[in-house]
Structure formats: C-alpha cells, structure tokens
Amino acid sequence: MSPYIGRFAPSPTGPLHIGSLLSAVASWCDARAAHGKWLLRIEDVDTTRIQAGAVDHILQSLEHYGLWWDDEVVYQSQRTELYQDALNDLQQQQHIFWCTCSRADLARTGSAIYTGTCRKQLSPRPLAAARMRVYQQAISFKDHVFGTQTEQLDQTTGDFVIFRRDGLFAYQLAVVVDDYLQGVTHVVRGADLLDNTARQIYLQRRLGFPTPQYMHIPLVVNANGEKLSKQTGANALPFNSSTRLLWQTLVHLGQCPPNELQSETVTTVLSWAVQHWQPAAIPQQIKLATL
Numbered sequence: 338m339s340p341y342i343g344r345f346a347p348s349p350t351g352p353l354h355i356g357s358l359l360s361a362v363a364s365w366c367d368a369r370a371a372h373g374k375w376l377l378r379i380e381d382v383d384t385t386r387i388q389a390g391a392v393d394h395i396l397q398s399l400e401h402y403g404l405w406w407d408d409e410v411v412y413q414s415q416r417t418e419l420y421q422d423a424l425n426d427l428q429q430q431q432h433i434f435w436c437t438c439s440r441a442d443l444a445r446t447g448s449a450i451y452t453g454t455c456r457k458q459l460s461p462r463p464l465a466a467a468r469m470r471v472y473q474q475a476i477s478f479k480d481h482v483f484g485t486q487t488e489q490l491d492q493t494t495g496d497f498v499i500f501r502r503d504g505l506f507a508y509q510l511a512v513v514v515d516d517y518l519q520g521v522t523h524v525v526r527g528a529d530l531l532d533n534t535a536r537q538i539y540l541q542r543r544l545g546f547p548t549p550q551y552m553h554i555p556l557v558v559n560a561n562g563e564k565l566s567k568q569t570g571a572n573a574l575p576f577n578s579s580t581r582l583l584w585q586t587l588v589h590l591g592q593c594p595p596n597e598l599q600s601e602t603v604t605t606v607l608s609w610a611v612q613h614w615q616p617a618a619i620p621q622q623i624k625l626a627t628l
C-alpha cells in the first residue's frame with residue numbers, strides 16, 4: 338500500500354472561517370486515520386489577492402484547533418521555477434497556445450467557453466496567457482462524497498488558462514505541480530473546487546503525473562440555504578470556544594461525537610474523531626442551524 342499523503346492548501350486571501358475549518362478537519366482526520374502525513378501549503382501564487390496578516394491567522398488558527406501539520410510549510414510564491422518547468426514541458430509537447438485576447442475580446446464572443454481564437458499562436462509572446470488545448474473527451478473521476486463525476490472540458494471551460502497575461506501562474510497549474518511534487522495521494526478540500534478537478538486531472542495526464550483520490554467537503558450554507566458570506570456568518574474563526582466549534586464541525590461532518598466531548602480539550606476531541614473517522618458519513622449538504 339502506498340503511504341497516505343494529504344494536504345491543506347488555503348489561499349491567504351482572508352482568515353479561515355467555519356467552511357475552511359470543515360475542510361481542514363475532514364482532511365486532517367482522513368490523513369491521521371490512515372496514519373498518513375498532512376502537509377500545509379499556502380497558496381499565495383496569486384500575489385494580487387494576498388491579504389496582510391492572513392498567513393499568520395491561518396497558522397495560528399490551525400495550531401489553536403489542534404490541527405498540526407507535518408514537514409515545512411510550503412509557499413507557492415517561492416516555487417515559480419517549478420511551475421515554469423511544467424509550462425516549458427507543456428510548451429515542448431505543444432499542449433498549449435498563447436492567447437492574446439483581451440477581456441473585451443473574450444466578452445465579445447458571448448460565450449463562457451473559450452472559442453479557440455488564438456489556437457494557432459504556438460510560440461510564447463509577451464502579454465499573452467498560455468491556454469491548455471482541450472479536446473472532445475470526457476474526464477471521469479470518483480469523488481468520495483459526491484460520487485462519480487464526468488466533465489467534458491470542451492463544453493464547460495474550453496481551452497483553459499494555466500499562465501496568466503499578467504505573468505502569474507494560474508492556480509490550476511500550480512496545484513497540479515505541487516500535489517505531484519509533494520507526493521499527495523489524497524485531496525480533501527471544499528466542494529467549491531469540485532468543478533476544477535477535471536481540469537486538474539487533464540493537466541496531470543498531459544504532464545504524466547498520477548491522479549490522487551478526491552473527496553470534496555460540502556460547502557456550508559446557512560439556515561436559508563445561502564452560501565456563507567461575511568454577512569451570513571463566514572467570520573474569522575474565533576480563538577475561544579474552539580472545543581465546541583470543533584465538536585460542531587464533527588456533527589456537521591456526520592460523525593456523531595458524544596456530548597461529553599464538548600467539555601474536553603481540542604486534542605481529546607480530535608483523537609476521538611480520528612479513532613471513529615467515517616468518511617462515508619459525510620453528507621452532501623451541510624446546513625448550519627445556528628450561527
């Protein structure tokens with residue numbers, strides 16, 4: 338059996354909130370229950386969206402909630418050479434082309450799917466985005482919460498961006514390269530990324546990387562069924578009442594923790610969770626009754 342390597346990969350665009358705690362706890366328990374590693378990667382590849390102080394808040398929150406990680410924290414902002422290698426590889430294999438469409442050009446096509454305008458521009462040029470050429474072909478994978486997913490990229494996104502016009506590597510490329518180089522075998526993350534997975538699998542195949550297992554954790558909605566926003570409860574995780582919040586997180590993940598655990602320490606709650614971890618009990622929708 339290959340060893341389990343999981344990861345948590347928050348973007349430092351703001352502090353962790355209840356939704357991020359759900360993904361972090363699910364990912365952590367899944368890794369610990371498998372006696373695996375749990376790596377922490379700060380996804381700051383998009384330097385334009387970094388919020389000052391967010392990294393510190395993320396690290397402090399994880400420590401406070403008892404979610405310790407293995408190995409050194411990895412920062413995407415320090416790994417551009419690795420992404421460049423992958424881009425060069427895709428360039429050499431002619432899997433990409435260079436798109437010089439402006440935002441206005443793209444809007445004029447009237448389609449959310451890239452219409453292929455620049456497909457003949459095979460060599461790199463300044464102020465251009467690199468797009469992955471996609472074909473008519475279905476990509477399927479089994480998600481451990483949402484079941485089998487099938488997506489045909491030519492009908493959903495079209496040729497997608499892996500290197501941006503502003504000179505930054507796109508999330509899709511960075512995440513695929515990092516998951517591979519860090520040896521990640523299991524990706525447990527928020528369901529907002531479910532529809533990014535097919536693009537990532539497509540890239541893995543083009544780069545000759547193995548595909549990890551995927552488990553997406555449902556997004557938290559409030560009692561009215563709305564996605565949490567700052568207004569509806571997506572506030573920064575508090576540093577008090579952490580045991581209770583952890584306990585509630587386990588309830589939301591379908592884990593049925595005993596009531597008495599609420600008066601224990603975070604360490605006790607988490608070790609109960611690892612011992613009783615039932616990923617199959619995670620529901621496809623999580624409604625917060627009380628915020």
Ligand code: GLU
Binds near residue numbers: 345348380527530
């Ligand atoms: N950095 C992404 C986010 O915070 C998560 C990426 C991933 O887990 O693949 O939404």
Ligand code: ZN
Binds near residue numbers: 435437438454455
């Ligand atoms: Zn174009």
